[in-house]
Amino acid sequence: MTERKKQHDELQKGCFGDATIHEDVKEYYGKILSKTSDLRSNACVTPSQPVPAFILQALKKVHSEVTAKYYGCGLVVPECLEGCSVLDLGCGSGRDCYMLSQLVGEEGHVTGIDMTEDQLAVARKHSDHHMQAFGYKKPNVDFVQGYIEDLTEAGLKKNSFDIIISNCVVNLSPDKRRVLSAAYCVLKDGGELYFSDVYSNKRLSDKIKNDKVLWGECLGGALWWEDLIQLAQEVGFSSPRLVTANVITVDNKELEAIIGDYKFVSATYRLFKIPKISNKGSLVIYNGNITGFEECLEFDNQATFKVNEVVEVDGVLASIFTHSRFANEFTFQPPGTCAGCNVKKIKVGTVNPFELVLQLGTAIMSSSTGGCCSAQPQTSCCK
Structure with a gap:
């Protein structure tokens, strides 16, 4: 057995089957949760931090029912979106898709993919409302039902997206390697995976990985942050660039008892599909x-x-x-x-999100949607 195979088996050890996880997650987000306040931890709740004005303006135009069904762990908005083709992994009710729809413009396009029928029903229900609100002559958003591990099987074409975003969803997958590999496949050369997710300070115990509520709360499937670095590079991405990090707190005694001394953060990384590079700067x-x-x-x-x-x-x-x-x-x-x-x-820069939190000396980092330099909508870098 190769060393890589051993490491892959270690990542999957103790997890119940893929199909079981998928069904449990569907039930949690489609049936058990009816609104954001039903969540039992802040792992999938946006941190209280500054949000650029143009993002707030775009979010205000998103239908209230779509926003109420939002369970993300942060805003995921990279620079230079106008005219781009964007894919949102695990789009849920479509909040981020409709926000991004305004930023890519009518000539750009946003595709959302999710496995949960109930969430997609909410997203599709309000398509016409948003196109009218944005003043678009034709829709620039569509939604696809499928698994983020099998993007091409869901009908998405290889080498077709400029940017892929994901907001607190990769942790819900039982096979992170397949998610990263699928994303790499459908990205254009030079494309970017810009995503926020949950990470642990060490590999999780079987007890945590097999707890259905912790999976639904985005903690049971969290990667040890060092495994993300390894998997991303094995798939073919450039070395991950860490953008921001935020401490996750669990104010629930039952969940705290299961978690024990494990620590979690939400962090935003950016990965690029670029050729193998020389050592020249x-x-x-x-x-x-x-x-x-x-x-x-x-x-x-x-x-x-x-x-x-x-x-x-x-x-x-x-x-x-x-x-x-x-x-x-x-x-x-x-x-x-x-x-x-x-x-x-x-x-x-550090790629360790726990180290970044310590360096800045606070649980709340600057927003992943911008910072001291960000205040206006972005112009096109895709054209």
């Missing part, structure tokens, strides 16, 4: 042409780019910018070609 200069990010662009927990500032980045980040939708937003120069310049060097 690059000097990059952010052009400041993204609306709402004219002065600076916060890319992850370490990499912030001020307009016209010369920044030295490593080979991985240089490759991400060169091959993704950010290619036209930077000027690239070989290292050592800017004599006399005041060059800023990006430090390698």
